[in-house]
Amino acid sequence: MRNERRPAMRTLFRQDPRTILLILGSTLLIPIAVLAAVACTEESGPAAEGTVTIAVGEVPPLIQEPRRDIRATGGIGKDLSIYETIVRAPHVAPPTPPPQDHTAYSPDDLGLAESWEVASDFNSITFTIREDVAWHNNGGDWGDLTTEDVAFSFNSAFAADSVNNGAEEIGPEMKVGFDVIDDRTVRQNIEPGGFDPTWAGLQGNAGINGIDCVSKKAFDELGV
Incomplete structure (x- = not known):
């Protein structure tokens, strides 16, 4: 044998x-x-301490203007939990859209927004952003997430010359733009008659294409 x-x-x-x-x-x-x-x-006994290095095929710039972001923050940055989306819609069987009311979401699915309200005329969505969401401090102290960060990220991704994969999946009627209301509130404007009930999945967690929020301060100082 x-x-x-x-x-x-x-x-x-x-x-x-x-x-x-x-x-x-x-x-x-x-x-x-x-x-x-x-x-x-x-x-x-005690767990070992140290640094874990994860090998990846490519690391694009992670501080990048969202309109130019084909997959840097939306892919690697999101997969490695460097960035977060505004919501994470729970899975529902098609053709049912994700819940519109934030109270139907679990705490783990709320993302960067702790609550939101869809206007009765469906021409806007007003988000209340979580407090004390700290940015990673690589390259500097970028403080906490602000509504300016959220508006900057979405308006950049929604720009006419944007190549952002996540934004390309969203209809132009939903991409009128974001306005800062105050330090915790931001409003997404929607073209009359253009409300898409699947917005939470498209803007939040459509695979690696969810639109991630980036620090405007970090981009202004370090971004490309």
């Missing part, structure tokens, strides 16, 4: 060298999985 199996293995490796990598990878994953399981037990 031993002599018969060796030629078969040599033939297999010769035909597909990637098999070696698969076997080695599987072999290496076993002790890693065991160590991970041990690390989770109560007897393992």
Whole structure:
């Protein structure tokens, strides 16, 4: 049996060298999985400290004007939780749209807005932004999220020359623009008759294409 199996293995490796990598990878994953399981037990003591480095194929500029943002903040920035969307609409089976009332959302689905109100004439949506949402402090102290950040991000993404993937999925009737009302309130203006009941999914969490809010201060100082 031993002599018969060796030629078969040599033939297999010769035909597909990637098999070696698969076997080695599987072999290496076993002790890693065991160590991970041990690390989770109560007897393992304090958790290890340090820096986790995540390998990615490409890291575009993460401080980028939303109108130019094809996938930098909307892809890597969102996937790695660097940026957040204004809401995260709960999944509902088509063709039913996401709930329009914020009270139908769980706390985990509210995103950067803690509440909102759709106008009775459907010509605007007024958002109340959460307090004390701190920006990552890479490259400087950017403070907390402001309504100016929200308006800047959406108005840039909605610009006529924008290549923002998330904005491209939204009809022009919904992209009239955002106005700052006060330090916690921002209003999205909508063309009369153009209200889209699926706005929460399109503007919040349509895959990697949800429109992310970026720090205007950080962009003004570091952005490209």
